[in-house]
Amino acid sequence: MDDVPVFASSARIQARLHAVSATVFPENNVPRSPPPSPSKDDKRRDGVPADVPNALAGKNMFKFTLIPTKNAGADMSAVPRYVPGFVHRRDIEQRTIDLANEAMKPTPPPSPSAEARPGAELPEPEYLRKLKPGDVELVFLGTGSAVPAKYRNVSGFSMQFGGEGYRGNIMLDTGEGSLAQMIRRFGASAVDEKLREMRMVWISHIHADHHVGLPRILTARAEIFRRDGVEPPIIPVVGPRALRRFLDYYEDLERLHCDFIDLSETTQDKWSSETMSPQVARLRTALMGSDLDEIVAVPVHHCAHAYGAKLVGKRGWTMVYSGDTRPCPSLVAAARDATLLVHEATFENGMEEEAVKKRHSTTKEAVQTGIDAGAYRTILTHFSQRYPKIPIFDGTYTERTAVAFDLMSVDFAGLSSLPKLLPAVRSLFESDDEIAREAQIDGDDDE
Structure with missing residues (x-):
C-alpha cells in the first residue's frame, strides 16, 4: 500500500543500475516526495477515519506487541524507510560512470x-x-x-x-x-x-x-x-x-x-x-x-x-x-x-x-x-x-x-x-x- 519499497536490497540495486542507464533501468515508480519517517512512538493515524478512536493505520512490516505488556503497543521500527535513489548512487565509482557514458556513444558500422x-x-x-x-x-x-x-x-x-x-x-x-x-x-x-x-x-x-x-x-x-x-x-x-x-x-x-x-x-x-x-x-x-x-x-x-x-x-x-x-x-x-x-x-x-x-x-x-x-x-x-x-x-x-x-x-x-x-x-x-x-x-x- 505504501510507496516505500519493502524489498530494500532489490530497490537499492535498481537505483544503482539507473546510474548506468536511465532508459534501460528507469525510476518511474518512486515516491514523489519523502514520506515521514515512522518510529516506535509514532501516533499518526494515516488513513484512519477521524470518527474511529484508538486506531492506527497498518503499514508494511508494522508490528503490534501484546505480550509482554511492558512492551505492548505499536512498533514501527521495522517499517521500511524511504531512501532516495541518489543516496544509493553516492558511492558508485567514477570508472563505472565513465563506462556508462562510453556506452552511449554511437557505434560505428562493423x-x-x-x-x-x-x-x-x-x-x-x-x-x-x-x-x-x-x-x-x-x-x-x-x-x-x-x-x-x-x-x-x-x-x-x-x-x-x-x-x-x-x-x-x-x-x-x-x-x-x-x-x-x-x-x-x-x-x-x-x-x-x-x-x-x-x-x-x-x-x-x-x-x-x-x-x-x-x-x-x-x-x-x-x-x-x-x-x-x-x-x-x-x-x-x-x-x-x-x-x-x-x-x-x-x-x-x-x-x-x-x-x-x-x-x-x-x-x-x-x-x-x-x-x-x-x-x-x-x-x-x-x-x-x-x-x-x-x-x-x-x-x-x-x-x-x-x-x-x-x-x-x-x-x-x-x-x-x-x-x-x-x-x-x-x-x-x-x-x-x-x-x-x-x-x-x-x-x-x-x-x-x-x-x-x-x-x-x-x-x-x-x-x-x-x-x-x-x-x-x-x-x-x-x-x-x-x-x-x-x-x-x-x-x-x-x-x-x-x-x-x-x-x-x-x-x-x-x-x-x-x-x-x-x-x-x-x-x-x-x-x-x-x-x-x-x-x-x-x-x-x-x-
Missing part, C-alpha cells in the same frame, strides 16, 4: 573483417532504425530460476506496443509475483491500464516458476473491468496442455475470463496452413491493433510439452524467447536472423553436466545459439539463484550479447546499444561492497 569473426557485431537492420522509442518494448519482470530470491524474481515478461496505429501488450510467462513486479515497475494506476489493454498471455511450460502468477493477473484484470461496470472480455491464454487442468481447478474458486489454447495448436504449420484453425483465428482476432502478427510455438528440449516462442512483428522485427531448454536445432532455426533472441542461461560455464541433467543451458551454450542463428541481439535470462548479481562470463561473451535484470526495459529503438552497457554493469557490481559480502545462494533447486 568492418568487413569483423563480420567474419564468430559473434562479431552485425549491421543494424533497416527496419530497426525506423522504430521510435515506445514502439516495441520488452520489460523483464523476473530473470531468475526456480524460486524468487533477493535480487531476482522468477520468469515473467511484459511486451508493449505503441506508435501510430498500434497499441496493446502481451505477457510471456507469469511466475509468482509477476503482477507485483509490474506494479513496482509501472505503478498501480498504470498497471490497471495495461491489464485493460492486454491481448493475450503465453506460457512456455508447466513448471511453477513460469505460470503460478497467472491467476492473480487474470483476476486483477477481471476486477478492473468489473469496477468499471463492464463484463470482463475473454482473453486467450496459450500454454501447455497441463495448464488447462490448473486453470479449470482455479475456475471452481474464481472466474478467470480466459480462453485456453494448447501450445501445440500454434506451431508454424498451424499458422501457415491455408485452412486457418479456430485456435489461430482466435489469436489473430485478439492481436488485432497490436504490432504482433504471429506468435509461433517452437518445440524445445526441456520437460514434456515445453515450447519457445517466435514473435513476428508487423513492422519487420522478430523476437524469439527460448523458455527453458537445452540448446536445440529448432530454436536456432526459429531465431535465424532474428532481431532479438531472449535465451535462458541457467548455469555458468563448466556446469555442463548439471545443465544436461536438468535440461537447461549454460552461458556459453546460450550465447552460441545466438551466434549460430545470426540473431542481431541476444539477451541472457533465467539465471540460477546461486548468481545473485551478474552471471559469470568468460571468452564466450560477444558484442551482440546482453544480460537481463529484473525490471529492465528493452526498447527496440535502443537495442543496438544494449550490449555496450555490460562493462559498466559489471564494474558496478564489482565495486558493490554490500553484494560482495553476501554469501551466494545454493542453487540445487533449479528447474
Whole structure:
C-alpha cells in the first residue's frame, strides 16, 4: 500500500543500475516526495477515519506487541524507510560512470573483417532504425530460476506496443509475483491500464516458476473491468496442455475470463496452413491493433510439452524467447536472423553436466545459439539463484550479447546499444561492497 519499497536490497540495486542507464533501468515508480519517517512512538493515524478512536493505520512490516505488556503497543521500527535513489548512487565509482557514458556513444558500422569473426557485431537492420522509442518494448519482470530470491524474481515478461496505429501488450510467462513486479515497475494506476489493454498471455511450460502468477493477473484484470461496470472480455491464454487442468481447478474458486489454447495448436504449420484453425483465428482476432502478427510455438528440449516462442512483428522485427531448454536445432532455426533472441542461461560455464541433467543451458551454450542463428541481439535470462548479481562470463561473451535484470526495459529503438552497457554493469557490481559480502545462494533447486 505504501510507496516505500519493502524489498530494500532489490530497490537499492535498481537505483544503482539507473546510474548506468536511465532508459534501460528507469525510476518511474518512486515516491514523489519523502514520506515521514515512522518510529516506535509514532501516533499518526494515516488513513484512519477521524470518527474511529484508538486506531492506527497498518503499514508494511508494522508490528503490534501484546505480550509482554511492558512492551505492548505499536512498533514501527521495522517499517521500511524511504531512501532516495541518489543516496544509493553516492558511492558508485567514477570508472563505472565513465563506462556508462562510453556506452552511449554511437557505434560505428562493423568492418568487413569483423563480420567474419564468430559473434562479431552485425549491421543494424533497416527496419530497426525506423522504430521510435515506445514502439516495441520488452520489460523483464523476473530473470531468475526456480524460486524468487533477493535480487531476482522468477520468469515473467511484459511486451508493449505503441506508435501510430498500434497499441496493446502481451505477457510471456507469469511466475509468482509477476503482477507485483509490474506494479513496482509501472505503478498501480498504470498497471490497471495495461491489464485493460492486454491481448493475450503465453506460457512456455508447466513448471511453477513460469505460470503460478497467472491467476492473480487474470483476476486483477477481471476486477478492473468489473469496477468499471463492464463484463470482463475473454482473453486467450496459450500454454501447455497441463495448464488447462490448473486453470479449470482455479475456475471452481474464481472466474478467470480466459480462453485456453494448447501450445501445440500454434506451431508454424498451424499458422501457415491455408485452412486457418479456430485456435489461430482466435489469436489473430485478439492481436488485432497490436504490432504482433504471429506468435509461433517452437518445440524445445526441456520437460514434456515445453515450447519457445517466435514473435513476428508487423513492422519487420522478430523476437524469439527460448523458455527453458537445452540448446536445440529448432530454436536456432526459429531465431535465424532474428532481431532479438531472449535465451535462458541457467548455469555458468563448466556446469555442463548439471545443465544436461536438468535440461537447461549454460552461458556459453546460450550465447552460441545466438551466434549460430545470426540473431542481431541476444539477451541472457533465467539465471540460477546461486548468481545473485551478474552471471559469470568468460571468452564466450560477444558484442551482440546482453544480460537481463529484473525490471529492465528493452526498447527496440535502443537495442543496438544494449550490449555496450555490460562493462559498466559489471564494474558496478564489482565495486558493490554490500553484494560482495553476501554469501551466494545454493542453487540445487533449479528447474
